[in-house]
Amino acid sequence: DTAVSQTPKYLVTQMGNDKSIKCEQNLGHDTMYWYKQDSKKFLKIMFSYNNKELIINETVPNRFSPKSPDKAHLNLHINSLELGDSAVYFCASERREHNEQFFGPGTRLTVL
């Protein structure tokens, strides 16, 4: 009965590889987000999708591409991984008028 789930929980990969992180929510929310939390624990918003439309893109490199096959899923694909991409990535979802986000457990990405 997990509300927001992410897979995988841990991801270790080499520089230059392409990887994807999946996110699913079963709350019926219409907005989903991707965040990056760096080693200093600072959360930064990367993308927001509302009803499958991108509404925020916080100057993230175009190596990062969100893909939303439906309202319940927002996947994050990363091309040509770099050392600086190492971080914890959080997915979140929200019903816009309720102003409350529910976060997933995070995916710890380590680029070697």
Next chain:
Amino acid sequence: KNQVEQSPQSLIILEGKNCTLQCNYTVSPFSNLRWYKQDTGRGPVSLTIMTFSENTKSNGRYTATLDADTKQSSLHITASQLSDSASYICVVSLNYGGSQGNLIFGKGTKLSVKP
């Protein structure tokens, strides 16, 4: 520049004691202010959400206050427990044309409750 600043950066208190965390923001146009608790290795969990017209909101032992005039918020934790050890993040939402806009995150206060 839209910013959210939190203090202190870290705090250690004894179990059973009260504490207050601060959040100052320079965000406009303001929509709402949220406090999140993030346990180590987990995603943030919402504690309170306050709009412009609300100046206090409680969630159990957590009480948040908001002064929209001075652009300050505080999170007061009463009778702290070991499980309160976590990072507490203040987030301010910008209001663009009535729709949910950007979120500005503070860097968090790391609270450690010792027995």
